[in-house]
Structure formats: C-alpha cells, structure tokens
Amino acid sequence: MKKIIDILKFYQDIGVEYTKKINLQDKEDIWKNLENEVVNCKKCSLFKERTNPVFGAGNKDARLMFVGEAPGRDEDKQGVPFVGRAGRLLNELLKDVGIDRKEIYIANCLKCRPPNNRDPLSSELKMCFGYLKRQIALIKPKVIVTLGRYSTYELTDEKAAMGQLIGRVFEFGNIKVVPIYHPAYLLRNPKAIDIFTRHLKKVKRLVEE
Numbered sequence: 001m002k003k004i005i006d007i008l009k010f011y012q013d014i015g016v017e018y019t020k021k022i023n024l025q026d027k028e029d030i031w032k033n034l035e036n037e038v039v040n041c042k043k044c045s046l047f048k049e050r051t052n053p054v055f056g057a058g059n060k061d062a063r064l065m066f067v068g069e070a071p072g073r074d075e076d077k078q079g080v081p082f083v084g085r086a087g088r089l090l091n092e093l094l095k096d097v098g099i100d101r102k103e104i105y106i107a108n109c110l111k112c113r114p115p116n117n118r119d120p121l122s123s124e125l126k127m128c129f130g131y132l133k134r135q136i137a138l139i140k141p142k143v144i145v146t147l148g149r150y151s152t153y154e155l156t157d158e159k160a161a162m163g164q165l166i167g168r169v170f171e172f173g174n175i176k177v178v179p180i181y182h183p184a185y186l187l188r189n190p191k192a193i194d195i196f197t198r199h200l201k202k203v204k205r206l207v208e209e
C-alpha cells in the first residue's frame, strides 16, 4: 500500500494526472502507449516535417537521465536521440568519466525536429512537455542532467543565462536537476569541455551518494 501511495504522491508532485486506468496497466504497457501517442502526435505543426519522432532511448530504470532540446538531422533520420556529432561527443565524455550510455536514459524536450534545427518555440515546448514529464514519472531517476538552456528552463523554471545555472543543483519533484552545456555547444566551443567534464563528475557523485 505504501508503494502505491508513494507512486501517487510522485505523480502528483510532478503534475501528472494519475488515472485508475494507468494504475492497472503494467509499466511496459504504459511505455508502449506513451510511445504510440508520440508517434501519432499532431499537437504542434512539427509533425508535418519530421521523418521520425524521437521518443527517447536507454535504460528505463536509469538513476541518471539526460534531457536535451530537440532532435537534429541525424536523430530525425534514425528516430534515436543523440546519434549525430554532438551525440558521439557526449558518448566520449560520458565514457571519460565512467558513465555507460547503456545505463542512462536520454530524451529531448521536443520529440520532433524543428525545420533546419531552428530554436524550439515556446508553444511547441509547452505542447510537448507532457510527454517528457510522463517519461520522467515512469523512470523516476535520481538525477536529471539538462543539456542546454531549453531543457534547463523547462525543468528548473529559471531563465538566467546558462553560465549562471550550469552545475547548480535544482529540484523537479524529488529529483535533482543539474544543468550543463549541450554537447552541440561544446563542438563550437571546445574550451568548455573541461567545465562540462567537471560537472559531469559531480553528477556522477550525486547519483552514487
């Protein structure tokens, strides 16, 4: 009984409506239904130009989750998050600090690629955010790393420059949220890689605490 109360409390904390129907389904069914909703989603106009929606990937029981901004060209083609140059750099940096990508879950705020990789619109972020919240509620990670400003703003409600937010520890429900740079930014500013790695090590410690 306590477990059910904890689950209900968690859903309440992050603002997800917890219905009797969801309560009776097992976790895999809930994941499948959620993914189907995304595949068929037409809530914003981005569905018109996407090749594939990019739902998210990784360990659904992860203690550490990464949230990026939106799919890019390679992700849109393959339907998998962080598989382009930025994704490859992220994999290398994760490996450097001893984090196995297979152990984490990665998703984006937007599930469909904005044309020509333009910045997400606030209306698009608002419409898509419910999917991410439900992914978080299912995974229940201990720590979320937000990659770049869009996911940071969505999950922390802070609107300051990334330089002022990076490495700080925020809370989303009972989950710790740590903003760091987006790997695409690191491709343009390799000098920031050391800062990224330093904060990634701190994140690893937070997960292991």
Ligand code: SF4
Binding pocket: 038, 041, 042, 043, 044, 045, 046, 047, 053, 110, 111, 112, 124, 127, 128
């Ligand atoms: S970006 Fe999100 S809200 Fe917009 S169509 Fe894709 S899944 Fe739906």
